[in-house]
Amino acid sequence: MALGRPASPEDLALVRKLLAGDETAFTSLIEAYHGRLTRLALSFVKTQASAQEVVQETWVGVLSGLKRFEGRSSLKTWIFRILINRAKTRGVREARTVPFSALGDGDEAEPAVEPERFRANGGWAEPPHRWEDDTPEALLLRGEARQRLEQAITELPPRQRTVLVLRDLEGVSAEEVCNIMGIAETNQRVMLHRARSVLHRALESYLDEE
DNA sequence: CTCCTGCGGCGATGACCAAC
């Protein structure tokens, strides 16, 4: 299989630091990828808690497999591939069982506003900002329309969903998606097109209802 | 320097086929 772009000198330098036990390097790696990995994991598993567990397992896998990283693909591609393998395994398992972490009654959901945004005296440490980006797109992507899109994404066939999430949500290049998923360029394009078509139809039907 | 043209890369799209 073609492996596309090999690891950059920056990637290799980072890997050397990680292997040397550089904690700040690992912290910066987590800061760069944790959110993206969580979003990607959520396209395979049903709950935020499961996604977090998948990401944790991915970081463990990254650390334990780092010695075997040969730099034949970029570090990002390699990490995403580990996550997808773990998430797939978890997704299959979840299809048969209900994860313990999903049994909450919903009352323990995340607070609407992060506690660290308040001062001890109850005042704002970080006040809410005005919604000034009231473009039609931004308005559309809040609330119900966004929920409808997310629902449509979760209902996509797994491979279409993976391509769409990687390309459109994570901004991964076409070449890297092919490397991560081990699929041909043409195939990647068609799956992306089909996934986008489904979302387009979902959005259209939502707008028709309005 | 500017404009035009040809070319290549890439994405979008439709059609078709195969497997399940």
Next chain:
DNA sequence: GTTGGTCATCGCCGCAGGAG
């Protein structure tokens, strides 16, 4: 019927090179 895969075609965009 659904999904995955391939192929062909079209359009857009950026870039290089030549003409004026």
